[in-house]
Amino acid sequence: xxxxxxxxxxxxxxxxxxxxxxxxxxxxxxxxxxxxxxxxxxxxxxxxxxxxxxxxxxxxxxxxxxxxxxxxxxxxxxxxxxxxxxxxxxxxxxxxxxxxxxxxxxxxxxxxxxxxxxxxxxxxxxxxxxxxxxxxxxxxxxxxxxxxxxxxxx
Amino acid sequence: xxxxxxxxxxxxxxxxxxxxxxxxxxxxxxxxxxxxxxxxxxxxxxxxxxxxxxxxxxxxxxxxxxxxxxxxxxxxxxxxxxxxxxxxxxxxxxxxxxxxxxxxxxxxxxxxxxxxxxxxxxxxxxxxxxxxxxxxxxxxxxxxxxxxxxxxxxxxxxxxxxxxxxxxxxxxxxxxxxxxxxxxxxxxxxxxxxxxxxxxxxxxxxxxxxxxxxxxxxxxxxxxxxxxxxxxxxxxxxxxxxxxxxxxxxxxxxxxxxxxxxxxxxxxxxxxxxxxxxxxxxxxxxxxxxxxxxxxxxxxxxxxxxxxxxxxxxxxxxxxxxxxxxxxxxxxxxxxxxxxxxxxxxxxxxxxxxxxxxxxxxxxxxxxxxxxxxxxxxxxxxxxxx
Numbered sequence: 001x002x003x004x005x006x007x008x009x010x011x012x013x014x015x016x017x018x019x020x021x022x023x024x025x026x027x028x029x030x031x032x033x034x035x036x037x038x039x040x041x042x043x044x045x046x047x048x049x050x051x052x053x054x055x056x057x058x059x060x061x062x063x064x065x066x067x068x069x070x071x072x073x074x075x076x077x078x079x080x081x082x083x084x085x086x087x088x089x090x091x092x093x094x095x096x097x098x099x100x101x102x103x104x105x106x107x108x109x110x111x112x113x114x115x116x117x118x119x120x121x122x123x124x125x126x127x128x129x130x131x132x133x134x135x136x137x138x139x140x141x142x143x144x145x146x147x148x149x150x151x152x153x154x
Numbered sequence: 155x156x157x158x159x160x161x162x163x164x165x166x167x168x169x170x171x172x173x174x175x176x177x178x179x180x181x182x183x184x185x186x187x188x189x190x191x192x193x194x195x196x197x198x199x200x201x202x203x204x205x206x207x208x209x210x211x212x213x214x215x216x217x218x219x220x221x222x223x224x225x226x227x228x229x230x231x232x233x234x235x236x237x238x239x240x241x242x243x244x245x246x247x248x249x250x251x252x253x254x255x256x257x258x259x260x261x262x263x264x265x266x267x268x269x270x271x272x273x274x275x276x277x278x279x280x281x282x283x284x285x286x287x288x289x290x291x292x293x294x295x296x297x298x299x300x301x302x303x304x305x306x307x308x309x310x311x312x313x314x315x316x317x318x319x320x321x322x323x324x325x326x327x328x329x330x331x332x333x334x335x336x337x338x339x340x341x342x343x344x345x346x347x348x349x350x351x352x353x354x355x356x357x358x359x360x361x362x363x364x365x366x367x368x369x370x371x372x373x374x375x376x377x378x379x380x381x382x383x384x385x386x387x388x389x390x391x392x393x394x395x396x397x398x399x400x401x402x403x404x405x406x407x408x409x410x411x412x413x414x415x416x417x418x419x420x421x422x423x424x425x426x427x428x429x430x431x432x433x434x435x436x437x438x439x440x441x442x443x444x445x446x447x448x449x450x451x452x453x454x455x456x457x458x459x460x461x462x463x464x465x466x467x468x469x470x471x472x473x474x475x476x477x478x479x480x481x482x483x484x485x486x487x488x489x490x491x492x493x494x495x496x497x498x499x500x501x502x503x504x505x506x507x508x509x510x511x512x513x514x515x516x517x518x519x520x521x522x523x524x525x526x527x528x529x530x531x532x533x534x535x536x537x538x539x540x
Contacts, residue, residue, distance in 0.1 A: 020340075022322035027270075027303055061324035061471075063306035064270045080232045081420075081461045082383045082447065118308060118465055119232040120271045123383035123447070124390045133274045 001069070002033050004040040012047045022048060022058055026065050034113070034132075035070040063117070071106045071113040073151050076130040080119035086126040087140075092116070094141040098148050112151070158397035160406050163369060163377035165357050166350065166393050167243055172250050173289055175360045179254045180295050182359075184214055187258040191355060193363035195375035200226055200311075200348030201418060201443030202518070206355060209345050212335035213259040216343035221261035223252045224339060224346040227268040228316060230308040231419035232465060233445030236379040237349040238272055239391045244353065245279050249286045251352025253297045254359060259345050264299040267316050270306045308469035312517050313338075313346045315471065326473045327517035350379055350444070370396035374436030378444060384416075385409050385450040401430035403446065411450040414533070419445035420462040421522035424455075424529040455534035456492060462526050463488065470519060477520025480511040484527055488538055498539045501531055 007029060015024040022044070029040050036059055045052040059065040066074075077083075077092055092114075096102060099112050106113040122128035125137035129144070136147055179187060191207030198204045213221060225248060229237040241248060252264040268276070283299060290297055302320050304310050310319045314328035317339040338344020347355075354376060358366050370376045374396035383389045386407045394403075404412045415425050417440040425433050425440060433439050449458060463485040472478045487504040490496045508524030515521045531538055 019322040020320060023302070023305065023319065027305060030305075058322065058324055061307065061326075062270075062304075065305050079461075080465060081458055082233065084457075084461055085384065085453065117306070118468060119230065119234075121229060121235040121238050121269075123233050123235060123381065126383065130271065135271075135274060 001037060004029065004033075004037065004043050007032060008040065008043045008047050012044075017048055019048070019050070022050075022055065026055075026059055030065055031133075034072060034074055035066040035068060041067075069106055069110065071111050073111060073131055074113045074115065076115045076117040076120070077103070078118070078120045078122070078126070078128050079116040080123075082123040083119075083127040088127045090141050091127050091129065091139050091144050094144050095148060098145060158371060158395055160398045160402040161395040163393045163395050165361075165369075165377055166240060166247075166353050166379055168357070170247070170357075170360055172246050172286075172356075173293065175356055176250055176253060176290060176295070177293055179257060179356075179359045180293060182257075184258050184260065187254060187359070188214060190358055190363045191258070194358045194366045195370075196351070196354055196358060196366070197374070197437060198348055199350035199354060199378060199443065201231065201421070201441065203437050203441055206347065206351055209335060209347070210255060210258045212333075213261075213343050213345040216336060218343050220263070220340075220342045221259055222339050222342055222344040223255045223259065223261045223264040224313075224316070224320075224344055225252055225264065225266040225349055225352055226311060226313065226316060226346055227266050227272070227349050228304050228311040229269055229272075229349070230311050230469075231421060231443055231445050232462070233383055233416070233419045233447045234381050234443055235383075236381045236391055236444045238275070240349050240353060240379065241268075241272070241279060242275060245282045246286055247353045247356050248349055249283060249299055251347075251354075251356040252299060253290055253295065254356055255345055255347060255352065256297045257295070259343070261345070262296055262298065264297065265320060265339070266299060266301050267304060267310070267320060268301055269304040269310075273303060276301065276303075307471075308465075309471045309517075309519055312519060315517070316346070317344070324471075326471050327519075329516070348443075371434075371436060371438065373438040378442075380442075380446050381444045382407050382446050382448070384447040385412065385453070386448045396436045398435055399431060400425050400433045400435060400440075403435060404430055404448070407446070408448055409450055411452075412448050413451045413453070414449045414455065416445070416447040416449070416458070416526070418442040418525075419447075420465050420526055421519070423525050424458075424533060426533040429533075455530055455537040456488070459488060459526065459530045459538065460485070462530075463523075466519070466523050474514075474516040474520065476511045476514040477516070477523070480507055480515070480520065481523060483507060484523065488531075491539055498535075501535065501538065505531060
C-alpha cells in the first residue's frame with residue numbers, strides 16, 4: 001500500500017479540476033503506482049470537488065484503472081483468439097512457474113501481477129503481452145523467461 | 155457483380171509533402187472539401203461504413219461556436235492492428251486529416267482518443283504532433299489537437315461511449331438520437347472519424363476524388379488497410395483495393411488449408427470455405443474494419459466462437475439487459491450444448507436470442523454479437539455440438 005502524497009495535487013495542476021480531468025488524473029496515479037487505493041480515490045474526489053463514489057464508479061469501469069493491489073510490474077497476457085491459437089497458454093505457464101502466481105494474483109513482494117487481457121492489437125506477432133505499457137511480441141517460453149528475468153533484476 | 159481481383163495499393167503509407175496538401179485544402183472552401191468527400195464515395199474505415207462526406211456535411215450545417223473533430227484510435231476489435239501501424243508510421247497524415255476535417259466542418263479543436271494499450275507510442279507521437287502544430291501555424295491555420303488515453307475498455311470505441319470517456323465518465327453508450335453531428339462530446343456538434351478514414355481523406359484531397367474512385371467498386375470505393383492474422387504464412391498489414399472475393403484473398407494469404415475466414419473481427423462474419431468464391435469483401439458483401447483472420451482445418455470453430463463470446467461477455471458495458479445477459483447466456487448456452495447437458499436443438503433457441511439482441515441492444519456491441527454467433531453456428535453446427 002502506497003501513500004499518494006502530493007501526486008493528486010501535481011496531477012490536477014497539470015490536467016485541471018473539471019470532470020474531464022478525472023481520467024488523466026487516475027491514469028497518472030496508475031502509471032506511477034500500478035493501482036488506485038481508497039485513499040487516492042478519496043483524495044481525487046476532494047481535489048475535483050466530487051463524490052468519492054463517482055470517482056470509484058468511473059475507475060471501476062476501466063480494466064486498466066485497477067482498484068485492487070497490483071504489483072510494480074503488471075503483466076497482461078493477451079488471451080484473444082490469435083494469441084490463444086499461437087501458444088498463449090505456454091507463455092502463461094512459463095510465467096506461473098517463474099513467479100509462482102496464477103492469473104489474477106500478485107507476488108507477495110508486490111513486484112509482479114499476472115493478468116489475462118483481451119486483444120492488445122498484436123495479432124500478427126502473436127503471442128503478445130504487455131508489461132505495464134511495453135508490448136512484447138512473438139513470444140516463446142524461452143523469450144518470456146529472459147524478459148521476466150530482466151524485470152526481476154530491475 | 156464487379157470483381158476487381160486482388161491488387162496491392164500504396165495510398166495510406168505513400169510519402170507526401172503534408173504541407174502542400176494542407177495548403178491545398180485550406181485554399182478550398184468548406185463546401186468544396188465536403189463535395190470532394192461526397193464525390194469520392196469514401197465510407198468510414200472503422201467498420202460501420204457511414205459516408206464520411208455526409209457526416210462532415212451534417213456537422214458543418216450545425217450552428218455552434220464550438221465544434222469538435224475526434225479521431226477514434228480506440229482500436230479494440232480482435233484482429234485489428236492497422237490504426238496502430240498508421241499512427242506509428244504516418245501520424246502527420248492522421249493529424250492532417252483532422253485539420254482538413256476541421257476546415258470542412260468549422261472546428262478548431264481536435265481530440266485523438268488513443269487506446270490505453272498503445273500508450274507506449276505516445277512519446278514519439280507527441281514530438282511529431284509538436285512539429286505538426288508548428289507547420290499548420292506557419293501556413294496560418296488555427297487548429298489544435300490533444301490526445302486522450304483510453305484505459306482498456308473495448309466499448310469506448312463506440313462513438314458515444316468514447317465521448318463519455320473523454321468527459322471523464324464511465325464509457326457507457328448514449329441513446330441516439332441526438333447523433334454526434336448534433337450533440338457529441340461536451341454536447342457540441344462533433345465529427346468522429348477513424349484513424350484510417352482521416353488519412354484517406356487527406357489522400358483524396360491530394361489526388362482528387364476522380365482518381366480515388368478508380369479504385370474499388372460502386373459500393374466500396376478506394377482501398378483499405380487489412381490486418382491479416384491467424385493461420386497464414388504472411389501475417390501483417392496490407393493495403394488492398396476493395397472489391398476482391400474471399401477466395402482471391404485466401405489464394406494470397408492462406409496456408410493452403412484455410413477452412414474459414416473471420417471478416418471484421420469478433421463482431422464480424424465467419425465465411426466458410428464453400429462461400430469463399432461468391433463472397434466479396436466490401437460493403438456489398440462482408441464489410442470489415444480491416445480484421446481478417448484465417449483458420450485452417452486444425453482449428454476448432456467451437457473454440458473460436460467460445461473465445462469471441464467470452465470476449466463480449468467481458469467487454470459488454472452492462473448497461474442494457476439484452477447485451478449484459480445475452481452475452482452470458484450465449485456463452486453458457488454453447489458450453490451446455492458441448493457438454494451434452496441440453497439437446498442440440500437448444501442452438502435454435504440461442505439463435506433466437508442473438509436475433510433479439512440485434513433488435514433490442516442499445517449499441518453496436520450488443521447488436522453485432524449475433525454476427526459471429528450466427529455465421530459460426532450456421533456454418534459449423536457439427537463442430538459446436540460434437
